[in-house]
């Protein structure tokens with residue numbers, strides 16, 4: 001049964017392992033994935049918890065529907081973040097989550113620190129801690145290969161860290177397969193701090209289904225409708241790089257650390273179509289009908305022989321326009337290098353962009369950096385990636401992420417565009433106001449995946465938006481009106497889809513006809529027997545989001561930290577389609593007010609006691 | 624009827640394996656499916672869907688006194704037959720081999736194969 005999946009508590013200090021059932025009550029309150037992860041994290045979380053201490057729990061949580069016909073099979077990896085110093089959480093696709101479920105488990109809570117490098121082996125409900133001395137220093141793909149050879153089983157799925165994680169680079173990722181990553185918030189660094197090189201899983205257990213016939217019928221119907229949407233079709237053909245063209249045309253790209261927001265016609269160098277000559281086919285995550293991922297191979301030139309998957313839009317932006325770089329092959333190579341080292345591409349690009357702007361302004365010079373950091377210099381970027389992952393020279397400073405502010409001094413602060421000590425990504429949010437608010441309120445710091453309310457850029461009639469959001473929302477994406485509601489609505493939906501393991505791209509994200517609560521509710525009841533209506537699910541979304549918020553409150557955060565980089569308020573976009581756009585403080589505050597009201601938080605952004613009570617979160621709050 | 628495979632189109636989603644087991648056994652278990660996807664997620668090689676070719680001359684049944692027509696309609700087969708298949712087309716897992724019975728005439732795997740790597744011919 002889906003609901004029989006267990007949770008394992010693993011203490012690497014003494015090697016103790018405890019495997020227990022997950023209570024039905026917890027499932028009904030938090031579903032699984034990110035939901036249960038947040039419940040677990042809240043038990044350990046405090047403002048004084050050092051992310052690199054053995055007490056920081058590294059939590060793996062497969063979604064409730066992961067491993068079923070659930071539209072993607074994702075897993076969330078959660079801990080206190082060494083990158084931001086606050087809430088850390090990242091969702092990973094691929095096959096690893098489903099494999100964990102096939103092995104009879106859905107959650108792992110790993111604490112302690114092992115004396116020697118180790119990896120975990122999980123096989124059909126049994127867990128073993130194994131020596132990983134020989135895996136030390138290996139890149140993320142080689143690590144996975146070696147483990148398969150050691151176990152003599154090519155079907156083992158592995159999530160691991162590379163050199164960056166071993167070296168505690170604060171934004172190290174956890175990786176599986178050739179490209180899947182729990183990239184953001186430095187979960188790979190937490191793993192490294194535990195001396196845990198990898199988690200290997202093999203599962204062959206049945207996943208029994210409550211009402212198999214009805215379930216299959218319902219699934220086929222839902223699948224058909226989803227695949228008829230324009231969005232799913234475009235995604236299946238071009239993958240996320242298709243978004244680059246829109247972002248560039250709208251003027252919402254990060255160019256040179258957001259000094260500009262478009263590269264105009266020159267953008268065609270980086271569009272999805274430009275990737276096609278390198279593409280060797282499209283790929284899917286486990287149980288995903290959309291197949292949005294490219295496989296690529298560079299056959300000639302400087303980077304000849306580079307092969308892999310991707311790059312995604314986020315990486316193209318982060319190593320491309322954000323760094324003033326339009327050399328697609330260099331970008332592909334940089335991204336692949338990050339993948340092998342186990343570095344988050346978005347954060348790596350962001351910190352390099354920060355350093356480049358500091359260099360441009362003379363706040364740092366070559367004496368400090370050791371190499372020229374000029375916009376568009378792809379070779380220096382490659383060099384920097386090596387230095388960061390190995391924590392050498394200037395790379396050792398950048399490996400500290402936002403904490404490098406201390407080294408660069410006061411004058412550097414405003415040029416690191418961040419929210420809650422976590423850097424802005426490949427986009428600029430001065431034009432679309434819903435995106436801007438979403439960045440400001442995201443519980444893991446600047447992040448487009450917590451909400452990314454993008455329906456207002458589709459030009460849908462206002463009535464359609466009203467029907468979806470249950471209140472009026474302007475269909476003009478530069479307007480502030482109703483955007484607090486939009487962000488609130490998407491935050492809840494995304495919390496639920498992460499708790500289920502459903503991929504963002506298949507939910508109401510860029511198509512109003514994609515999946516949401518109604519479909520989730522049917523899929524849950526037919527596969528697990530749990531009866532949760534659309535309203536119940538929305539309440540679960542509120543519960544997850546408010547619980548995350550409570551952890552930030554414990555860190556001393558409130559309204560003040562729900563803000564945007566100074567540049568967004570003080571510098572209008574200088575040119576391009578978004579020219580003149582800037583965030584008006586007063587209007588921004590109004591959005592926040594509406595947003596807090598809908599969440600049931602007070603004027604300061606602190607969840608009200610009545611809200612905590614309604615969401616049954618009083619206990620968690622005291623944890 | 625048989626299922627025609629265009630392996631270049633296979634995205635490796637495993638949905639075919641999932642619905643094959645679900646349709647026949649009421650559970651999802653990609654190991655217990657008549658179709659299996661050979662996929663190396665650490666290499667950019669081609670994914671390959673493998674399943675029974677519905678051969679005219681059934682070498683898999685060599686040495687058995689059975690009615691071919693009836694056997695064709697069975698999903699769970701003995702491992703010995705998988706060993707006799709010249710194409711190594713059947714899935715073997717545990718005590719059983721899994722053979723494509725074409726879902727009794729409405730192949731489920733084809734319905735979920737969105738890139739159209741599987742087709743009825």
Ligand code: SF4
Pocket residue numbers: 626639642643646656657658674722723724725726729730731732733
């Ligand atoms: S046709 Fe039916 S039995 Fe044959 S592989 Fe497809 S789902 Fe399985």
Ligand code: SF4
Pocket residue numbers: 632633634635636637638639640660670672732735736737738739740741
């Ligand atoms: S459903 Fe189609 S694309 Fe998916 S694994 Fe099977 S054959 Fe490949």
